[in-house]
Amino acid sequence: MISIILKSIEKDKGKNKGEVMFSNFMFIKNAYPSLYELGYLAEHNIFNDADTSLYKLRKLGEELVQVILEFINVQKSDSFFLNLNVLERGNYLDNEILTLLHSIRIRGNSTIHNSNGTSIELAKRSLYEAFQITTYFYVRFVDQDFKIPVYREPNYAKSIDHSLGNQNRTSYVFEKDKLFFDSFMSYIEEVVYEGIIDKKVNGFGSVKEVENMSFHEFHGFFSGALENIAGLGDQYVEGLLYLRNICKEQLQTNDPQYINRQLATMLYSRSIWG
Structure with missing residues (x-):
């Protein structure tokens, strides 16, 4: 029962009844739609549910690491932490990117146990870090000639209008x-x-x-x-x-x-x- 309800809710949340909003992760949509969707959901949950935003970014980081391990033909595990350790020991990624991935993992893990709630500013910073990680991945592993787009910080008013229009809370x-x-x-x-x-x-x-x-x-x-x-x-x-x-x-x-x-x-x- 819970599984069915969750799937139904997620499906409804993803419906778009108007114009598709801009997303900083649009560049990865065609090649990796799952990564795009996680980035998009994180982006548009920042102002009304920062905890969910951090959790979606954690999932994005976890899936991205698995994709990278496939690219370099290294066996992956079900553990985000262990997969990061493999990349770190093998010097497969820049230290700065590894640090950002660890930060996103830790923040995402803390969303359930956080007694103070997640600040919007922390979610916004994490979103920008996820953008840095995904663009790094795209240039290094997908298209070396790719021109990194200018990052646009989420806009509060547009995000709220989009949420109200999509949810249509009847x-x-x-x-x-x-x-x-x-x-x-x-x-x-x-x-x-x-x-x-x-x-x-x-x-x-x-x-x-x-x-x-x-x-x-x-x-x-x-x-x-x-x-x-x-x-x-x-x-x-x-x-x-x-x-x-x-x-x-x-x-x-x-x-x-x-x-x-x-x-x-x-x-x-x-x-x-x-």
């Missing part, structure tokens, strides 16, 4: 958000209870056997569940980020700690201890 979209929210929260609840059962009743039985639990303790299990879900893979990280984005709109806040506390309170209030 009741249908709100219903989709609600469907996703309910489904993903139910999944989180299952993971929370699995953690409680594992810790409190040695992995056997049910939560009904746990007579008392304070909200503080429950919140700890909730936080642990989010960590476990984020470790399951990219699709689940996308789900957590989308859930947070829904909550940002509904709660009118960018504070991840406050959002998580409200979500934990909701689950606790409908538990046997609430």
Whole structure:
């Protein structure tokens, strides 16, 4: 269910009902459409969801490194970090580019655990660094005569207008958000209870056997569940980020700690201890 909803949401987010917006990554669209799409999504999420922007840039860096390893005919792994180490040990890339790739990787990894939220300025800096990385790749591995285009910093007004025009937040979209929210929260609840059962009743039985639990303790299990879900893979990280984005709109806040506390309170209030 979660997988189907995520795919549907991502498809709708990618629809363009008007003129296609400019992107600094347009030069790579034909040769590497997947890299272009990640850059485009990062670019146009900066002002309304900087966390998602950083995560998309991390994915762009990860995929780009895999492409480079294919170019130089070196075996790649599923780990972004290990692949970077291979490139570093073999002196396959300039040190400056390796440093930028590591920075993008670390920032992307921190989006789920960031308690202060991602600043727009940090996302904008990371976007420019991703542009530097992709143009370096294109000149070195694809077309040595390629003339690097002038970088254009994302414009707030254009980005917001584009988002409003594309999302067209009708009741249908709100219903989709609600469907996703309910489904993903139910999944989180299952993971929370699995953690409680594992810790409190040695992995056997049910939560009904746990007579008392304070909200503080429950919140700890909730936080642990989010960590476990984020470790399951990219699709689940996308789900957590989308859930947070829904909550940002509904709660009118960018504070991840406050959002998580409200979500934990909701689950606790409908538990046997609430």
